[in-house]
Amino acid sequence: MTNLIFKKIVLILLVFSSFILFSSCRPAKKYAAITQDKGNYSNSSASLEKINLDKIQKNPKTPKEKRKILYSANLNLISALPDSINPQLERITEKYDGYVGRLSTTETTIRIKSEYFETVVKEIEKLGKVTRKNIYGNDVTEQYWDAQIRLDNALETRKRYLELLKMAQNVEEAILVERELARITQDIDLLKGKINKLDNLEEFATITISIKEKKKLGLLGYVGVGLYKGVKWFFVRN
Structure with a gap:
């Protein structure tokens, strides 16, 4: 009879722990994104609205903590000296307490303290001609606090299981509780x-930077550019 009651208690704890761990899981909300393509801003997705980074940071605080925004950016750079870009990116990264995530002749990823995000983006823009710029702000506030609440509940449930383990009167009961303890510990x-x-x-x-070499014009290319500018001068003048 005692063994049956013990198993019922374990079952109740199992159902309770499963409920608190998974019932509050909600998907992350992508807050907004900005796309700049050759000087023009446009929405990068129909579900994303244009934003200002300063505006994101001034959002009201949640009851527990400020909103959690994950910043990221993609830039396409064209340079006449592409081999010089990475050394400059490394210097910028070191200057702003960051680190290089991936270094390549065609694409480099750096991690920068979020407080310097806008400053670093502006410095990178000076390294070459920017043909495309995407800036994202991903709001994960709800996702973060859901996980925190589930963690608190899981820790409390593990505490209950540890108390129950002390009450085990035989090996069978102890194994039953230890199995659930292993599962809740993994969660x-x-x-x-x-x-x-x-x-x-x-x-x-x-920040991910795609690097391309600026195409050099041949002799006929320079002649063509000269003709184009000459014709333009005849028809278009300020």
Whole structure:
């Protein structure tokens, strides 16, 4: 009889822990994005609205904490000296307490403290001609606090299981509780990993730079440009 009651208690804890761990899971909300293509801003997706980065940072705080915004940017650069871009990117990264995530002759990714995000983007723009610029602000506030609440509940559930383990009167009861303890501990580790990842992504913005070499004109190319400018002078003058 005692063994049956014990199993019922474990079952109740199991159902409760499963409910609190998964019932509050909601998808992340992509807050907004800005796309700049050759000087013109446009929506990069029908579901995304144009924003101002300063405006994002001034959003009201949640009951517990400020909103969590993950910043990222993609820039396409054209340079006459593409080999000189990466050394300059490394200097900029070191200057603003960041680190290089991926270094390549065609595409480099750097991580920068979010507080310097806009400043670094402006410095990178000076390294060559920007043909395309995408800036994103991903609001993960709800996702973050959902994970935090689930973690708190999971920790409390594990505490209950540990108390129940002390009450086990035989090996069968102990094995039953230890099995559930292993499962809840795994869930706790996953939730901690998710929270730590979001914290890191919030602290360090990600900037990806695609690098292309500026095409050099041949002799006929320069002649063509000269003719074009001459014709333009006849028809278009300020």
